[in-house]
Amino acid sequence: MNAPTAPVSAEQAMRGMLELIRRTPSVAEITPEVMGERLGLPIKRVTTDHFGYAQPLGDGWAFSVERHQIGDVGPRVDLIFSPTGEDRPAPTPICTPNFGQFTQALEGMGFKRQRARGEHGRWTYDAFDRPGQHVEVYPLVTDGADMAAACVHMVLVR
Numbered sequence: 608m609n610a611p612t613a614p615v616s617a618e619q620a621m622r623g624m625l626e627l628i629r630r631t632p633s634v635a636e637i638t639p640e641v642m643g644e645r646l647g648l649p650i651k652r653v654t655t656d657h658f659g660y661a662q663p664l665g666d667g668w669a670f671s672v673e674r675h676q677i678g679d680v681g682p683r684v685d686l687i688f689s690p691t692g693e694d695r696p697a698p699t700p701i702c703t704p705n706f707g708q709f710t711q712a713l714e715g716m717g718f719k720r721q722r723a724r725g726e727h728g729r730w731t732y733d734a735f736d737r738p739g740q741h742v743e744v745y746p747l748v749t750d751g752a753d754m755a756a757a758c759v760h761m762v763l764v765r
Contacts, residue, residue: 614662615648617688617701620670623647624686624762625712633739634682634764637674642684646672656682664688667696677765686762688747698747702758706746709759710735713742732761741765 615623623646630645631637639658643650652658659673669691674684688701704712710733714720718735723743725731735742747760 614664617664617668617670618703619647620672620686621704621709621759621762624672624684624764625709627684628713628740628742628764629716634674634684637682637684642672642674648672663691664700666700667691667694668700670701681765684764688758688760698758701747701760702756704759706744706757706759709762710744713744718742 627637627642627645631641639650639652642648642658646660648660650658650660656676657673659671659675661669661671661673663669667690668688670686670688672684672686674682677683690696710720713735716737718737718740721734721736722730723732723734730746732743732745735744741764743761743763744759745761745763746757748757
């Protein structure tokens with residue numbers, strides 16, 4: 608697998624995740640080599656069932672992508688964007704593609720969409736299903752922002 612010559616951007620990480628979803632029919636088939644090739648990242652193995660990559664993005668953000676075992680549920684791949692400090696940085700660096708663009712790409716791959724709501728009817732994430740795959744995309748919505756312009760906070764794939 609080829610290591611990137613420079614740190615990747617949030618956009619490269621999200622486009623790589625879409626490529627991983629598009630080209631891999633089941634999370635069970637994802638090896639460190641497959642993940643590295645499809646994401647274009649130098650994946651590190653932690654244990655037999657746990658491997659991934661993390662890096663700072665700058666402007667107060669970092670990201671991680673990992674495949675790990677979730678109890679009896681099975682393997683899951685997580686792409687997560689996190690603030691690096693105590694401050695709440697502006698989400699601009701992690702907002703391309705935005706939530707709407709990322710989820711439209713999933714629908715274009717044949718996924719069926721369902722909105723998940725939590726306590727008091729609050730929107731928590733959108734779930735996408737097709738045979739062999741379940742994807743949850745969690746929004747990062749800033750105060751007063753248009754829901755369509757939400758950023759992607761987290762993508763979980765089973």
